[in-house]
Amino acid sequence: MPHPYIPNSVSEIKEKMMEEMGIKSIEDLYADIPTEVRFEGKLRIPGPYTEQEVRRRVETLLGRNRRFRCPPFLGGGVWPHYVPAVVDEIVSRAEFLTSYTPYQPEITQGMLQTLFEYQSLICELTGMEVANSSMYDWATALGEAARMAGRLTRRSTILVPYLMSPNRLAVLRAYTEPVDMKVVQVDYDEVTGLIDLEDLKEKLSDDTAAVYVENPSYLGFVEEGVDAIAEAAHDIGALFIVGVDPISLGLLRPPGDYGADIVIGEGQPLGNHINFGGPLLGIFACRGEPRMIRQMPGRIIGMTTTLDGSERGFVMTLQTREQHIRRERATSNICTNQALCAVAAAVYLSLLGPNGLRELAELITSRAHYAMRRIGELTGVRAPLFSSYHFKEFTVSFEGKSVEEVHRGLLERGIHGGKSLIEEFPEIGETALYCVTELHTKEDIDLLVSALEEVLG
Amino acid sequence: MRRFRQADWDEPLIFELSRPGRVGFTPPKAEPEVCDAAGDIEELVPQNMLRREPPHLPEVSEVMVVRHYIHLSQMNYGVNSGAFYPLGSCTMKYNPIINEVLASNPGLTELHPEQDESTIQGVLEMMYQLKSWLLEITGMDDGTLQPAAGAHGEFLGCLLIRAYHEDRGEIDVRREIIVPDSAHGTNPASAMMAGFKVVEIPSREDGCVDLEALRSVVGEQTAGMMLTNPNTLGIFESDIVEIARIIHEAGGLMYYDGANLNAILGRCRPGDMGFDIVHLNLHKTFSTPHGGGGPGSGPILVKEFLSDFLPVPTVERGEEGYYLSYDRPKTIGRIHGYYGNVNPMLKAYAYILSMGPEGLKEAAEISVLNANYIARKLMKVRGITLPRAPERPRKHEAVLSASEMERETGVRTLNIAKALLDRGLHAPTVYFPLIVPEALMIEPTETEPLEALDAFIEAIEEISEIAYSKPEEVLSAPRNTAVGRLDEAKAAHPKTLCLSWRMYRERFGGD
Numbered sequence: 001m002p003h004p005y006i007p008n009s010v011s012e013i014k015e016k017m018m019e020e021m022g023i024k025s026i027e028d029l030y031a032d033i034p035t036e037v038r039f040e041g042k043l044r045i046p047g048p049y050t051e052q053e054v055r056r057r058v059e060t061l062l063g064r065n066r067r068f069r070c071p072p073f074l075g076g077g078v079w080p081h082y083v084p085a086v087v088d089e090i091v092s093r094a095e096f097l098t099s100y101t102p103y104q105p106e107i108t109q110g111m112l113q114t115l116f117e118y119q120s121l122i123c124e125l126t127g128m129e130v131a132n133s134s135m136y137d138w139a140t141a142l143g144e145a146a147r148m149a150g151r152l153t154r155r156s157t158i159l160v161p162y163l164m165s166p167n168r169l170a171v172l173r174a175y176t177e178p179v180d181m182k183v184v185q186v187d188y189d190e191v192t193g194l195i196d197l198e199d200l201k202e203k204l205s206d207d208t209a210a211v212y213v214e215n216p217s218y219l220g221f222v223e224e225g226v227d228a229i230a231e232a233a234h235d236i237g238a239l240f241i242v243g244v245d246p247i248s249l250g251l252l253r254p255p256g257d258y259g260a261d262i263v264i265g266e267g268q269p270l271g272n273h274i275n276f277g278g279p280l281l282g283i284f285a286c287r288g289e290p291r292m293i294r295q296m297p298g299r300i301i302g303m304t305t306t307l308d309g310s311e312r313g314f315v316m317t318l319q320t321r322e323q324h325i326r327r328e329r330a331t332s333n334i335c336t337n338q339a340l341c342a343v344a345a346a347v348y349l350s351l352l353g354p355n356g357l358r359e360l361a362e363l364i365t366s367r368a369h370y371a372m373r374r375i376g377e378l379t380g381v382r383a384p385l386f387s388s389y390h391f392k393e394f395t396v397s398f399e400g401k402s403v404e405e406v407h408r409g410l411l412e413r414g415i416h417g418g419k420s421l422i423e424e425f426p427e428i429g430e431t432a433l434y435c436v437t438e439l440h441t442k443e444d445i446d447l448l449v450s451a452l453e454e455v456l457g
Numbered sequence: 458m459r460r461f462r463q464a465d466w467d468e469p470l471i472f473e474l475s476r477p478g479r480v481g482f483t484p485p486k487a488e489p490e491v492c493d494a495a496g497d498i499e500e501l502v503p504q505n506m507l508r509r510e511p512p513h514l515p516e517v518s519e520v521m522v523v524r525h526y527i528h529l530s531q532m533n534y535g536v537n538s539g540a541f542y543p544l545g546s547c548t549m550k551y552n553p554i555i556n557e558v559l560a561s562n563p564g565l566t567e568l569h570p571e572q573d574e575s576t577i578q579g580v581l582e583m584m585y586q587l588k589s590w591l592l593e594i595t596g597m598d599d600g601t602l603q604p605a606a607g608a609h610g611e612f613l614g615c616l617l618i619r620a621y622h623e624d625r626g627e628i629d630v631r632r633e634i635i636v637p638d639s640a641h642g643t644n645p646a647s648a649m650m651a652g653f654k655v656v657e658i659p660s661r662e663d664g665c666v667d668l669e670a671l672r673s674v675v676g677e678q679t680a681g682m683m684l685t686n687p688n689t690l691g692i693f694e695s696d697i698v699e700i701a702r703i704i705h706e707a708g709g710l711m712y713y714d715g716a717n718l719n720a721i722l723g724r725c726r727p728g729d730m731g732f733d734i735v736h737l738n739l740h741k742t743f744s745t746p747h748g749g750g751g752p753g754s755g756p757i758l759v760k761e762f763l764s765d766f767l768p769v770p771t772v773e774r775g776e777e778g779y780y781l782s783y784d785r786p787k788t789i790g791r792i793h794g795y796y797g798n799v800n801p802m803l804k805a806y807a808y809i810l811s812m813g814p815e816g817l818k819e820a821a822e823i824s825v826l827n828a829n830y831i832a833r834k835l836m837k838v839r840g841i842t843l844p845r846a847p848e849r850p851r852k853h854e855a856v857l858s859a860s861e862m863e864r865e866t867g868v869r870t871l872n873i874a875k876a877l878l879d880r881g882l883h884a885p886t887v888y889f890p891l892i893v894p895e896a897l898m899i900e901p902t903e904t905e906p907l908e909a910l911d912a913f914i915e916a917i918e919e920i921s922e923i924a925y926s927k928p929e930e931v932l933s934a935p936r937n938t939a940v941g942r943l944d945e946a947k948a949a950h951p952k953t954l955c956l957s958w959r960m961y962r963e964r965f966g967g968d
Binding site for chain 1: 479649818827947
């Protein structure tokens with residue numbers, strides 16, 4: 001039977017083609033494969049199934065994932081946010097979805113202009129001058145930012161907060177170890193959670209390539225000491241790298257305002273579904289100095305004109321930084337990135353605009369504070385653990401019950417609570433990281449609170 | 458020949474559509490009790506961290522956003538919306554609609570990666586099975602789905618090579634990765650990312666590895682070799698077993714760049730050829746859409762002896778179901794914040810189910826049939842040649858050359874590419890591999906009907922005729938696309954460089 005995806009699998013067509021080519025059999029085309037490496041058996045994989053059968057199987061499979069009454073109170077690097085219908089519609093357009101990288105700019109202006117707009121929107125949001133058209137995720141953007149700082153400063157130490165995302169730290173190490181860069185963690189203030197400025201100053205040296213902070217931090221509080229951190233880093237000739245949750249920038253000061261040289265972050269909240277942690281959207285922006293731009297990783301779209309100068313147009317530019325031209329001297333090996341996620345972010349930011357983003361950030365922080373207050377009022381609970389201002393995530397510490405017991409109790413009641421921090425940061429006790437966004441209504445939060453109350457007995 | 462005109466909306470930037478006060482989306486309002494609890498937001502946020510000036514995002518109504526981006530989409534070209542997309546080494550096969558439908562299931566899209574394992578059994582099973590099928594297809598023993606793209610997989614593969622030699626105490630000596638001069642640019646770049654020195658060796662006339670050249674560069678400093686097979690000319694490395702033997706005897710590892718796997722699905726397997734590490738591109742061989750530059754997915758598959766070094770976590774199967782295992786004491790750590798691009802994984806999963814073992818084999822065979830059909834017809838076109846071992850069959854792609862045409866008419870490969878766009882056909886990959894002058898790298902894939910192949914051949918014939926009669930007509934292409942030829946030098950020149958709306962405003966004024 002001919003396959004629906006293979007038009008020339010009809011035997012008459014195959015024969016006609018082979019006849020025109022003067023070959024007798026498909027085997028002639030494989031004759032140069034040595035017998036010893038030929039695979040003569042049949043692959044042990046299922047199928048073929050018809051579309052109807054595939055649909056049934058896959059839907060049944062996905063049905064084994066449990067869904068909850070309200071989204072999980074989980075953050076930590078990706079977060080549940082509402083995706084406007086318009087975003088899904090645009091990224092489903094076959095012209096965008098099924099195109100390759102825009103190697104032929106004249107016929108792919110749509111993708112190129114959209115990515116230029118994405119870069120521009122990220123610049124406005126972060127207060128930077130230049131952004132690339134995406135990295136794989138926040139973690140890999142961090143790895144690339146550290147290496148870029150190493151190239152720019154010819155130094156090899158990166159200072160990072162102790163309370164940073166362990167996943168991102170692991171990726172940072174994997175990216176920097178091969179070029180002999182060292183990652184050193186800076187202590188935190190036990191009351192506020194903020195970076196200990198004295199410890200930072202002690203660890204800064206003439207080998208410091210960059211200081212990295214996350215804002216809001218992995219545990220949800222806002223790093224208020226950024227001005228002093230930036231100054232300390234710059235005084236010693238190091239770069240200042242800031243990682244952000246872009247949604248927070250509706251309300252919080254953009255890193256460009258407080259001296260960031262490179263801004264990275266996770267663009268998933270900007271119109272991208274969580275998708276079990278991928279695809280994500282690595283934000284990468286920096287200051288506009290030529291020496292920085294030349295060291296940037298990734299695809300960059302630039303505005304230009306037609307050769308006759310009559311019309312505006314867009315192309316992939318500064319490609320001499322990239323692997324297909326520079327090969328082993330490229331700034332990175334990245335080529336395929338997360339372009340469609342960047343399209344989603346462009347549509348999302350265009351829909352929300354400055355006012356929508358501000359309202360959203362205010363709503364989220366209000367709901368998070370409502371949740372913190374209600375949870376903090378429960379007996380045997382502390383929320384949050386640190387005294388600083390929190391944006392949408394916060395720590396919840398339990399006394400008398402373990403995080404695991406609380407988690408099981410909530411699950412039994414149809415609620416998915418926060419992420420346990422027991423393994424990542426055992427020194428802060430029986431603590432979990434909770435996340436509240438616009439998807440969690442007051443009713444959802446109340447439900448969580450009463451469930452917690454029951455579980456804690 | 459079919460007439461073609463791409464949409465040209467002369468579309469402003471979204472910023473230029475902005476009018477103060479317009480909104481495209483309204484978030485809900487906080488409930489009164491919530492507002493009370495939080496109090497005045499401006500009081501809540503530390504004063505030095507409050508955003509004083511709103512970001513200069515556009516203020517546009519919903520309908521304007523929708524039209525703007527639909528207009529832009531109409532000024533783009535996809536394999537499902539276009540007519541032919543023979544981009545060599547990119548395997549632009551049809552992206553099945555059902556896979557999109559399945560991957561938009563909220564049972565996948567709304568899953569958080571940190572959810573309790575008991576609540577994510579479906580997605581873990583999918584990942585576990587997908588990996589096991591990919592292992593069977595490639596003849597490997599273990600692997601990870603974590604890399605988000607092919608180059609990301611290459612980087613991981615090189616980290617594994619590094620970890621292996623480090624474990625054996627030889628990393629200080631084994632500093633070199635060998636790549637042929639016909640390799641994809643990502644190979645040397647990935648080796649560099651992992652801290653290796655790249656040693657390039659010249660190819661033979663047929664683009665295959667020159668065994669003498671290879672023998673002359675291997676030694677105790679060899680960490681490994683990166684190779685794609687079929688190579689970038691579309692020719693099968695018949696000496697692959699000997700190549701692997703040379704590298705292994707020198708103590709190095711063999712890395713398979715899976716960009717060209719489509720040609721050999723079900724007919725031979727990298728694992729049987731002597732490769733130790735394989736990356737695949739799910740967005741090429743396994744039909745997941747490329748999204749205009751990603752997201753892709755680049756699983757890494759290895760032989761048993763490298764299993765300990767794989768990144769964590771991996772999906773395993775236990776007595777109580779599937780779980781995420783962190784138990785790899787020699788792991789290289791992580792190269793992604795979570796588990797990779799799961800959404801494309803589901804599409805590849807559905808694709809494999811749709812194809813089955815026979816379907817995948819047939820896909821390979823027809824992709825090869827289609828490529829050879831085009832190559833044999835095109836080598837007869839005036840000005841076009843099939844350089845480098847024309848007598849050998851190609852696999853999934855063929856690299857032709859227009860250097861004769863260039864010499865005789867001044868019409869270059871670039872001009873042919875643009876003239877194809879004018880006919881509603883996407884151009885092949887051009888000027889790659891570097892070892893073929895005026896290269897046209899054509900990969901039709903198995904999902905194109907004979908009619909599309911013939912239309913492409915006819916288009917090249919027509920372009921050739923015009924090149925030899927009225928070359929200026931080809932030289933001025935394209936005319937039927939949204940814009941004509943673009944000034945790439947201006948785009949990259951320091952004086953005219955413009956990478957964002959902010960740079961544009963700073964450079965040209967205005968708001």
